[in-house]
Amino acid sequence: MFKRIxxxxxxxxxxxxxVSKAEAYVRANTPDKARxxxxxxxxxxxxxxxxxxxxxEFNAARRNREDELSRKYADDMHR
Numbered sequence: 001m002f003k004r005i006x007x008x009x010x011x012x013x014x015x016x017x018x019v020s021k022a023e024a025y026v027r028a029n030t031p032d033k034a035r036x037x038x039x040x041x042x043x044x045x046x047x048x049x050x051x052x053x054x055x056x057e058f059n060a061a062r063r064n065r066e067d068e069l070s071r072k073y074a075d076d077m078h079r
Contacts, residue, residue, distance in 0.1 A: 019047075 023046065026038055039046050 026035060030038065035043065
């Protein structure tokens with residue numbers, strides 16, 4: 001159990017570092033127009049927009065799965 005938590009945490013930390021390094025590289029080495037195309041017009045809030053999008057996508061998938069399971073088990077209870 002603790003190995004999984006360790007590796008999950010290590011992977012998360014590695015991902016955060018990799019994304020921040022990539023974003024810094026893009027900001028430093030690309031022209032303004034290309035940078036706006038890659039990062040969007042609001043360059044300072046890329047992380048919060050991405051996190052918000054991931055949370056929204058996760059919640060939508062969770063709701064869909066809950067609805068699917070509710071329909072399945074409701075049908076099983078009526079038989």
